[in-house]
Amino acid sequence: MGTEAELVANGAGVEANALSPSPQGEGLTFPVVARLELDELLTQLVERAQDVLATQGRLRGLLAASRAIATDLRLPVLLRQVVEAACELLGARYGALGVIAPDRTLEEFIHVGMDPKDVERIGHLPTGHGVLGLLIDDPRPRRLDDISREPSAYGFPPGHPPMRTFLGVPITVRGEVFGNLYLTEKRGGAAFTAEDEELALALAASAGVAIENARLFHEAQQRHRWMSASAEVTRQIMAEADGALGSVVQRLCTVADAQFVSVALREEDPGNVRVAAVAGVDTAGRIGQRIPLEGTLTGRVMAEQQPLRVQDARLDSLPEERGAETGSLIVLPLVAGADHVSGVLLVGRNRAERPFSDADLASAAGFAGNVAITLELARVKADRERLVVLADRGRIARDLHDHVIQRMFAVALGLQDVAQYERPANAERLNQYVDDLDVTIKDIRRSIFELRSSGEPKEQRRLHTEIDRIAEDVRPALGFTPTIRYSGPLETVVGDELAAHVIAVAREALTNAARHSQARSVELRLGVAGDAVVVDVIDDGVGIGSADRRSGLANLRSRAEQLGGSFSLTTPAGGGTHLHWAAPL
DSSP states (O other), X not given: OOOHHHHHHHHHHHHHHHHSOOTTOOOOOOOHHHHHHHHHHHHHHHHHHHHHHHHHHHXXXXXXXXXXXXXXXXXXXXXXXXXXXXXHHHTEEEEEEEEEOTTSSEEEEEEESSOHHHHHHHOSOOOSOTTHHHHHHSOSOEEESOGGGOTTOOOOOTTOOOOOOEEEEEEEETTEEEEEEEEEEEGGGOOOOHHHHHHHHHHHHHHHHHHHHHHHHHHHHHXXXXXXXXXXXXXXXXXXXXXXXXXXXXXXXXXXXXXXXXXXXXXXXXXXXXXXXXXESSOTTOTTOEEESTTSHHHHHHHHTOOEEESOHHHHSOGGGSOTTEEEEEEEEEEEETTEEEEEEEEEEETTSOOOOHHHHHHHHHHHHHHHHHHHHHHHHHHHXXXXXXXXXXXXXXXXXXXXXXXXXXXXXXXXXXHTTSOHHHHHHHHHHHHHHHHHHHHHHHHHHHHHHTTSOGGGGHHHHHHHHHHHHHHHHHTSOOEEEEESOHHHHOOHHHHHHHHHHHHHHHHHIIIIIOOSOEEEEEEEETTEEEEEEEXXXXXXXXXXXXXXXXXXXXXXXXXXXXXXXEOOTTXXXXXXXXXXX
C-alpha cells in the first residue's frame, strides 16, 4: 500500500487522464451513458415547457372566452357568443347550443360554422334525437372519435356536411340543465381530448352564470314593460278616453309579443260574454261576437277565477277564443272582487312563435288583475258622477215643475181672464198666447221627463234615442222635422221587448206619412196612459187614401193584436190621418 500522498497523486492522475484531450486532439468528452441521460432530461424539459406554454395559452383563451360571453345580457346574442367562443377555444369547425324544452326536446338550436346554403338545404333543425339526445337523457360529457359509429346515431340528412369527432357537455343554470353545448370536427382531424372536455366544462360553467344573469336581466326588463303597460292602460281607462279597451288590447299585444288579443265582457245574458275589443291578426268581424260559458275555456276560467295556459289552442278552445293561427293561448279572468268576474282576456301566439312560459303567465295575470280593478273603479266613478248629475237634474226638474210651470199656468189663467173683457180681436190674440203657453208647458214637462231619464245608461234610454233618430231619418222625405211629444215615464215602465214594438210602429207610421200624406205637419205623440203605452201619429195630409197605403199598415195591426192591444186609422174632422196604436204594459 502506498502512502496517502501517493494515493492522492494517483487519484489526481486518473482525474487528469479522464479530462485530458484525446490523442486525436478532440475536446473534452463525457461518458456515453451520462450524455444520453442529459439529452433526455433536456428534451423532457423542453416538452414540459411547451406544455406549460400551451396550457397557459388555453387558460388565456378560456379567460378570453369567458369575458366574451359576459359582454352582452341579451339572451339570444349571449347564446351565439357561447358557441362562437367554444369553437375558437377548442378549435372546432362546427358548434351548436341546444336549449332543452319542458318536453325534453330542443326548443332552440343555435349553430355556427355551417354554410348558409347547407342550412337551407337541410331545412328543419335538430330537435334532440340521436347523438344529440344522449346528453338530454343523461347530462354527462360525451366524447366520440366517430359519430357514425355511435349506435344511437340517426345519420345526417341530405346536404349535411360530414362530421366525425364530437364533444358534448351540459350547461346547467341553478342546478338545472338549461341546454347542451355540442362541438364537432376538431381542426387537424384529431379527436377531442380529456383536456378539451375539461375546458368545455369550464366554459359551460361560465356560460351558465352568464345565462342566469341574462335571464334575470330579461325578467327585469319584462317586469318593467308590464308595469309601464299597466300604468298606461290605467290612465286611459280612468280618463274614460275613447277606445280605452282598444288601447288595452293593443298594448297587451305589444308587451306580450302576442299575435292575438281579445277582451270579452259579461252582458245581460248570463250564459255568454261578448267580445268588446280585439287586436292583432285575424280580427275582422270579431267585435260583438258572443262566447258561451258552457264547456269553454272562457267559462272555466271565469268559474275558477284562475288564469289558464294551453299549448295548442286548436284542441281546447272555440274559434271565437283564438286567432286562426294561434298555438299557445293564455286565458285570464278579470277579477275585481271575491265574487265578481267581469270578463276575460284572451292572449295568443301563433304556432310558429315561442310558446308562453310560466313567467309570461304570471306577468299577464298581474296585468289582467290591474285592468279588472281599474275597470271596476272607472265604473264606480261613472256611477258616482251619474248620481251627481241625476241629483242636479232632479233639482232642476223639481224647480221647473214646482215654480216655472205653476207661474206659466198662472199667467195663462190671467190672460184668459183678461180676454173676457177685451175686444174680440184682442181676445183672440190673448187666447192664442194662452195656447202657446199651454204648448210651452207641455214642452217643459217633456223636458222634465227627459231630465229624469237622461242620467240613465244609454241602453236604458233606447226608446227616446231611437224615436229621435227615426224623426231625423224621415225629415228629408217630409221636407221638415216631425214634432215628437213624450209623456209619462216611458223609459221606466216600457220593457225592452215592448220598446222594440213601439220603435217599429213609430218607424212604420212616420215612413207612411212621409211617403203618402203630402202633409205640411206631422206630430207623433208617445206616452203612457193608464196601464198602456200609446202611439198617436197625426198629420194634415190627404187622408187615408187607397188600399195600397192600407196594405203597408197590416204589420202594425198584427203587432197590436199579438200584444193584446188595439190599432185604428181614422180621418179627423179637419182632414188628414190619425193613426192610433196601443199595447198593455
